[in-house]
Amino acid sequence: MRGVLRVAAVVFLVSASCTAVDAQSQPELRWGGDAEGGAPYVEADPGDPTRVVGFDVDVAQLFASGLGRVPRFIQVGFTSLDAAAARGDFDVALSGIEDSPARRARLAVTIPYYEFREVLTVREADSNRFRSLADLRGHRVATLGATLAYDLLADAQARDGIIPITYEDDVHPYSDLVLGRVDAVVLDFILAQRGLRRNGGLFNQPEPLAVGHYVGVLAPAQTRLRDRMNVMLRDAMRDGRLEAIFRRWSAWNEDQPRLYARLLADASANPVAPSSLASASDTGTVDAARTLSGPRTWEAARLYLPALLNAALITVLLSCLSMALAVGVGVLIASGRIYGAAPLRIVLTTWVEIIRGTPLLLQLFVLYFGLAAFVQLPAFLAALLGLGLNYAAYESEIYRGALEAVPQGQLDAARTLGFTERQILVLVRAPQAFRLALAPMTNDFVALLKDSSLVSVITVVELTKQTSIFAANIGSWVLPGAMCAALYLALSLPLARVARRLERGWRQA
Amino acid sequence: MTVLDVRSLEIRRGSRPIVSGITFSASRGEVVALMGASGAGKTTILRAIAGLDPIAAGSITVDDISLTPGISHRGHVMRTLHRRVGMVFQFHHLFAHMTAHRNVWLAPVHVLRVAREDAESRARALLDAVGVGDRAGALPHELSGGEAQRVAIARALAVEPPLLLMDEPTASLDPARRGELAATLRHLAAQHRTILVATHDAEFARACAHRVLLIEDGRIRTVS
Numbered sequence: 001m002r003g004v005l006r007v008a009a010v011v012f013l014v015s016a017s018c019t020a021v022d023a024q025s026q027p028e029l030r031w032g033g034d035a036e037g038g039a040p041y042v043e044a045d046p047g048d049p050t051r052v053v054g055f056d057v058d059v060a061q062l063f064a065s066g067l068g069r070v071p072r073f074i075q076v077g078f079t080s081l082d083a084a085a086a087r088g089d090f091d092v093a094l095s096g097i098e099d100s101p102a103r104r105a106r107l108a109v110t111i112p113y114y115e116f117r118e119v120l121t122v123r124e125a126d127s128n129r130f131r132s133l134a135d136l137r138g139h140r141v142a143t144l145g146a147t148l149a150y151d152l153l154a155d156a157q158a159r160d161g162i163i164p165i166t167y168e169d170d171v172h173p174y175s176d177l178v179l180g181r182v183d184a185v186v187l188d189f190i191l192a193q194r195g196l197r198r199n200g201g202l203f204n205q206p207e208p209l210a211v212g213h214y215v216g217v218l219a220p221a222q223t224r225l226r227d228r229m230n231v232m233l234r235d236a237m238r239d240g241r242l243e244a245i246f247r248r249w250s251a252w253n254e255d256q257p258r259l260y261a262r263l264l265a266d267a268s269a270n271p272v273a274p275s276s277l278a279s280a281s282d283t284g285t286v287d288a289a290r291t292l293s294g295p296r297t298w299e300a301a302r303l304y305l306p307a308l309l310n311a312a313l314i315t316v317l318l319s320c321l322s323m324a325l326a327v328g329v330g331v332l333i334a335s336g337r338i339y340g341a342a343p344l345r346i347v348l349t350t351w352v353e354i355i356r357g358t359p360l361l362l363q364l365f366v367l368y369f370g371l372a373a374f375v376q377l378p379a380f381l382a383a384l385l386g387l388g389l390n391y392a393a394y395e396s397e398i399y400r401g402a403l404e405a406v407p408q409g410q411l412d413a414a415r416t417l418g419f420t421e422r423q424i425l426v427l428v429r430a431p432q433a434f435r436l437a438l439a440p441m442t443n444d445f446v447a448l449l450k451d452s453s454l455v456s457v458i459t460v461v462e463l464t465k466q467t468s469i470f471a472a473n474i475g476s477w478v479l480p481g482a483m484c485a486a487l488y489l490a491l492s493l494p495l496a497r498v499a500r501r502l503e504r505g506w507r508q509a
Numbered sequence: 510m511t512v513l514d515v516r517s518l519e520i521r522r523g524s525r526p527i528v529s530g531i532t533f534s535a536s537r538g539e540v541v542a543l544m545g546a547s548g549a550g551k552t553t554i555l556r557a558i559a560g561l562d563p564i565a566a567g568s569i570t571v572d573d574i575s576l577t578p579g580i581s582h583r584g585h586v587m588r589t590l591h592r593r594v595g596m597v598f599q600f601h602h603l604f605a606h607m608t609a610h611r612n613v614w615l616a617p618v619h620v621l622r623v624a625r626e627d628a629e630s631r632a633r634a635l636l637d638a639v640g641v642g643d644r645a646g647a648l649p650h651e652l653s654g655g656e657a658q659r660v661a662i663a664r665a666l667a668v669e670p671p672l673l674l675m676d677e678p679t680a681s682l683d684p685a686r687r688g689e690l691a692a693t694l695r696h697l698a699a700q701h702r703t704i705l706v707a708t709h710d711a712e713f714a715r716a717c718a719h720r721v722l723l724i725e726d727g728r729i730r731t732v733s
Contacts, residue, residue: 407602409600412556412598413596413598413602415561416591416594417615417620417668418588418591419616423619427615
């Protein structure tokens with residue numbers, strides 16, 4: 001729910017900020033960020049939701065002043081920032097974006113302006129039991145998808161046998177840690193501190209798992225603007241303006257002066273190594289998939305194919321089970337609406353209209369996060385229920401229409417033969433209605449197969465989610481997108497063929 | 510012995526009377542034809558006797574079952590009535606998703622609880638008797654109008670109703686077939702069935718019926 005309210009706030013904010021700045025005539029510095037990321041990066045000003053505040057907002061202001069421009073905020077979802085920067089939707093993206101080899105390979109990246117540590121957060125009661133990822137074999141560990149922390153967990157999955165769980169936001173990993181849905185969270189220190197403030201009973205392990213840096217990201221051709229920004233960042237490091245920004249947001253610590261000293265001692269464009277697991281003393285090694293750049297994309301495809309196939313299996317399993325549920329419940333609803341007493345018909349009609357009139361995404365949020373205080377559904381079950389019950393509403397309308405389309409003469413004939421109403425439904429009406437319903441049902445199943453990608457918001461990693469993780473890691477959507485599309489087509493085309501064949505057979509029947 | 514007794518029957522659609530003051534009866538082994546132009550109310554009367562439409566006034570008695578205004582059309586009385594009355598519809602209404610054979614044995618198995626094997630062999634015999642034994646495996650849309658009608662007759666006879674209603678049975682038949690059908694109905698009557706035929710075909714009515722009732726303006730005008 002909180003996530004949804006935030007999305008609403010962001011939408012409001014974007015529309016407001018567009019009109020507010022349009023009035024000015026000075027040239028603009030368009031900068032992209034995700035206000036859903038929240039404080040201290042970018043968030044809607046609690047006192048004036050038409051403005052954004054945060055240290056990334058202040059860094060953007062710093063660049064704008066240096067360039068003699070007015071900053072203009074462009075709201076972009078976090079996982080789309082790279083692609084939007086490459087498209088030139090804005091001049092620079094600033095939103096706690098991690099420096100990574102993939103980003104450097106595909107985009108123009110500024111020097112780092114902040115150094116962070118990845119930390120392990122556990123429940124206080126487990127603080128002695130779970131000191132490192134190696135202690136968490138067989139346990140669920142949460143993080144944000146497409147981040148350095150996710151790479152850490154993917155590595156630990158292979159090495160230590162942990163189970164990585166990815167979230168779309170940084171609020172629910174910590175609330176689910178309190179609820180016991182996961183046993184640890186790995187995220188950067190700033191997010192971990194925020195998680196601790198919002199939830200009682202949590203503990204940050206002092207030993208960092210890795211070190212990373214936040215950078216600004218520009219379109220690959222914008223190297224001159226990037227170089228000017230690097231000069232501005234170095235100036236601000238020298239004269240203390242950057243320190244003032246991070247002090248204002250309580251994010252200043254002893255790591256920053258060390259980083260600044262290294263950056264000021266080396267005037268090149270890439271003075272420090274990109275964020276990587278290797279930079280954290282001895283916690284792990286960088287594997288091939290992570291350090292990919294252009295020429296090694298095919299290697300990445302080979303490495304990611306098993307994960308994509310696995311995710312496709314989840315998609316198939318989830319879709320089939322959800323459809324089975326939708327068909328079963330849909331039949332019950334349709335029968336109730338045709339044969340039931342008036343009060344039952346009213347209840348069922350209301351239910352169908354509520355389900356059809358609200359977004360599936362909202363229903364999934366409510367099922368998984370909204371009800372968590374009362375009943376903690378496992379993610380897969382919540383996804384299955386959400387998809388199944390949502391589609392049941394649509395299926396019920398198809399069945400109701402199909403049942404009503406069976407000619408009255410068929411029912412009259414059955415009545416004069418002495419069948420009971422139940423026998424008429426089972427022997428005559430339903431079998432004929434099913435033939436009429438088959439084509440729209442097939443359509444719905446193909447739609448459900450694709451809608452199943454929405455369940456990634458409640459931590460189920462299916463085909464689309466796995467693809468976006470893949471894309472984020474190699475910094476391009478082209479190959480992962482093509483592989484993902486091929487897998488979806490491989491799933492849906494045979495289905496459509498089978499359905500057409502069945503339909504043909506039954507039409508003759 | 511009277512099998513069907515209709516007294517002062519009135520049937521309305523909304524507030525408009527379709528037929529009123531209809532009184533007639535039919536005895537065991539008798540073929541009675543209801544004649545009249547289309548729209549005269551013949552089908553309406555048949556549907557009321559079959560328990561498919563409610564009646565506004567009067568009564569219908571089939572054997573020991575009486576239908577009066579306000580009787581529930583989904584209850585036990587109706588199911589008992591349906592064991593006494595079979596109906597062959599003008600458009601046959603064979604179950605579209607089943608073979609001719611299954612159309613015939615379905616009701617004996619599920620309504621009369623006859624063993625499936627017995628019902629199947631009896632259904633074959635019935636189809637043979639009405640002359641479409643070779644079409645047992647065909648689906649309704651594969652049958653000609655005449656074949657479908659005979660399957661529909663076999664289906665109605667399979668539950669052995671004492672009273673058989675037939676709505677416009679000659680509609681889908683050529684003249685030669687009409688003679689055959691008239692003979693079939695006479696033959697069924699000879700086996701102690703009562704048959705009520707609604708038709709606008711005077712020649713057919715005379716050929717098959719012991720008595721002909723003429724309906725005009727919603728009333729019975731002539732009995733011949």
